[in-house]
Amino acid sequence: MARAVPETHDEILTAATRRFAATGYRGTSLQDIAREVGCSKAAVLYHFANKEAILTELMAPAIAVLQSLDERIALATDPADAQRVAAEGFVNLAVRFRREIAVLRGDFPELLAQPAFAHIQRISERLVDALAGHPERPSARIAALVLLAGISEACGEFLDLGEEVLRPALLALVTRGLEPVDRPAPPHSSTPVPPIHTED
Known part of the structure; x- marks a missing residue:
């Protein structure tokens, strides 16, 4: 009953x-x-109130961590730093919330279209830009998108694998798969170099 x-x-x-x-x-x-x-x-x-309210509450902790990651990416000092923060942050998020990610596999594109998750779509776009490192370069964006999808799929598939195994494996994959970003060269010193005097 x-x-x-x-x-x-x-x-x-x-x-x-x-x-x-x-x-x-x-x-x-x-x-x-x-x-x-x-x-x-x-x-x-x-x-x-409805099924969407259940999903919203279920995903709230993961969304809060994603928003925090978005803020840390925005504070990065250069594209290489932003790429590193994005890669490490997303892997940590995916490993921590892999059961929630498993719930959404297959439904994620449709869910992002819902008004309650519209801000997640914008964060996701900024995450792809940071991972790509070269947002204007198609090959870099393709690598970023493929890795994001692959990480999500792997975390949903290996629910019982220990974090100490899954996290380093994913980080190594990301390191190999993303197009690296060169750090800007340090600025040249503005101090004038004294002339070299030679004996006559």
């Missing part, structure tokens, strides 16, 4: 995560989530 109200708010999030991972966000209904919890659909709606 279905319970009237789930015991906790988190119980619904846990059930939603399982259903999203099994059948995708689009393929999961509120009734599916309620059935997973063992309650009525009305009980789920008591805690969440």
Whole structure:
């Protein structure tokens, strides 16, 4: 017999995560989530206004870390530094939140089109620019996009692999795959060089 109200708010999030991972966000209904919890659909709606609200809360921690990464990239001193910050930051994010990433595999482009996730699309574009290092160069952007997609796919696939194995493997892959950015040469000293005097 279905319970009237789930015991906790988190119980619904846990059930939603399982259903999203099994059948995708689009393929999961509120009734599916309620059935997973063992309650009525009305009980789920008591805690969440709709399915998008469940996803928004589920992804909130990962989104907060992504926004922080975006801020750190903006503070980078040059393109090479921005590329390093973006690469290390995204790998760390992907490894930490790989279960959430696994939930969104296949649905991500459609989700980014939703108003609630519009800012994520803009952050993603800036992330690609930073990883490319040469945003105007097609080959650099292709490498950045392929690596972003590959990292997300790998993290969703290797859910049970230890972080101490997955993180360095991904960082090594990124290092090999991205087009390197040369750091700007240090500015020349403006101090005039004294002339060399020779004996007559």
